[in-house]
Amino acid sequence: MKKTSLLLLIVFSITSLYAVDNELILEEKFPKKLSDFHFFKDTHAQIPSKGVLPYELISSLFSDYSYKQRWVYIPEGKKASFIKDKVFDFPVGSALIKTFYYPIDERNLSLGKKLMETRLLLRKQEGWEAVSYAWNENQDEAIIKKAGKTILTDWIDFKGENRSVRYRVPNKNQCKECHSNNDAVMPIGPKARNLNKIYDYQDESINQLTKWMKLDYIDNIQTDLNTPVDWEDDSHSLEERVRSYLDINCGHCHISTGGANSTGLYLDLTESRPTHLGINKKPVATGRGSGGHEFSISPGKADESILLYRMISTDPGVMMPESGRSLTHTEAIQMIEDWISSM
Amino acid sequence: MKNLLLMTLLVLSSFSISAKQILLGPNSNSQEEIQEALIDLEPGDVLTLEPGEYFFEDGISLDVDDVIFEGSGIDDTILHFGDQVSGAQGLLVTSDGVTLRDFAVLDAKGDAIKVIGADGISMIRLRTEWTGGPKETNGAYGFYPVESKDVLIDGCVAIGASDAGIYVGQSQNIIVKNSVAQYNVAGIEIENSYYADVFDNLASHNTGGILVFDLPDLPQQGGHHVRVFRNKAINNDTDNFAPEGNIVGEVPRGTGIIIQANSDVEVFDNDIYGNGTVNLSIVTYGYETEDENYNPHPKSIQIHNNRFGDGGFDPDVGTGELAAILFELSDGDMPDIFWDGILPMNQILFGQPDDERLIISNNGDATFLTLNPIKYLLPFFDPVERDIQEYDGEVRPLPEVILN
Incomplete structure (x- = not known):
């Protein structure tokens, strides 16, 4: 009996450790460290916590050749609503998480990567707020950078050439320069039309919108989406x-x-x-x-x-x-x- | 009564406790320090920069409502952007109710001070300058409020912009006063805007002094109600150095004032002289456009009680078409005031409504030239008309602009 309750306690504390901190998303002040949100089970390896789902866009915005990994978090039991040609209307408490990184060598991704920053869009009570966390030298934590940061970095590109970049982590105002719609902060990517493609979730390969419907993130969509094409795919016009x-x-x-x-x-x-x-x-x-x-x-x-x-x-x-x-x-x-x- | 007083005092003191004044001086970390302070400001706060030189590699920006960002004087607090590597402007403001005052923004790579979508912006005793003199590589605008309401520009100095020193675009309720614009392509430009008072300014040594323009295919167009008075638009004698493709690239050196495609513009009590091409032009938008909502013709323009001096003594026939056409039409006897005479076809045929007519009254011995469009289209007629008396008429003063 004692043993069971101890085990339960351990299980409980582990789960809560791996669960996203719903309160923190809504709080007025941003925490200093990215890990405080518990979006990742393993921050360094970027293994998402329960309920944090990876996604990709059909075409992506160019950011100095950096690679991006994206996740969406929608609080349990809540739903985003579909608006044609616009970003989903995500419920309060949602988060969009995007990590920017450079591979050491684009020709061999297994050589590892250098994490630059993780940008968050948090759906608070009053609307979206944007903030960025820059990764430390050890790559085990990202620290808030409200005023932005300049990082000089380099990588080897797919042709084997050494490339270098003066990478800018945007300040809070610069986030708004792009993420501004009718004077309010808005996400850019997660419109239904940009997500309308197959994604390889580890358990299945399936259209992302279908997955979101299965997970009850969204209701069924029954309309033409104006789906764009992957600009890199030259089979399209x-x-x-x-x-x-x-x-x-x-x-x-x-x-x-x-x-x-x-x-x-x-x-x-x-x-x-x-x-x-x-x-x-x-x-x-x-x-x-x-x-x-x-x-x-x-x-x-x-x-x-x-x-x-x-x-x-x-x-x-x-x-x-x-x-x-x-x-x-x-x-x-x-x-x-x-x-x-x-x- | 006593209670009310006590409460007022409490409210006042709690306000003053919460509003902060932050004082920063120059150091090697100014970029980050100032940007962070601008982000952390709260409504009611004041950020003050001590006298000194501040250097920036990136543009800085302000997005907090109802704050004051100030320096210690137009020649004392200097923000240098000559080594800028990112950011399309020196300072960007995107919030409402902001006051900027008493500092200078030098050598920005793009625009110096840009304000987008502000409901209330005051720019007081500021200087924007490109220090290498007029150059095509200078930024486009010194002061650049756009899509804003209740815009005040007072006591500012704008030097060296490759488009306009002071440019107000797609805005409404605007006052530009007590300011100096020199060595820009356009000194002061009011574009696609409603209700602007431009007065007590000096626009000299630009390519063109003061421009009131309207362009097609934009969210806000049909510029109207602009009063230009008590200014000096004098000695505008700098060669046009705008990069090609820009509308101001068409402005000939030596233009005092141009009004293009606006309605309800009143120009009075100005000193206009020393402009080598023409002291004042009233013209139609000169390009084809498919924008059906756009009226390319100026209408209800009133020019009265101005003091014109010498002009047209050195026409810049090499820039745009205006100077060359005018030189040819006038046989070299350039007028002080030129109207291209172009009207919508129905008005050419059936006449212009009285309240849309051009009024030119009491401008001393200013000379005038316009074209009669019908005679222009027919052979054997001289389309040039120079009788200024024909445009005499009763002035209907436009209302004063009052800022909220």
């Missing part, structure tokens, strides 16, 4: 790949409800008006960002298109996006160039 890339990289800000709405350049997947997509559109308040070019997109003339010029640049007064990038995304540049040339 150039147009589809480009629009998917622009959507996930630019469309959260360049949308009528986003931070760049004053530009009139709208790049989200649902935009269909040529001028607002940048075709023969004159710049508004671009300054030297124009690079001496007359239009955002000059059909057939990639090297005279402001959009491409600003994607190539790494000058802070010129480059797009304005933050979160210090390197040029060569592969995407090639695709956009081909696209404009083909017009």
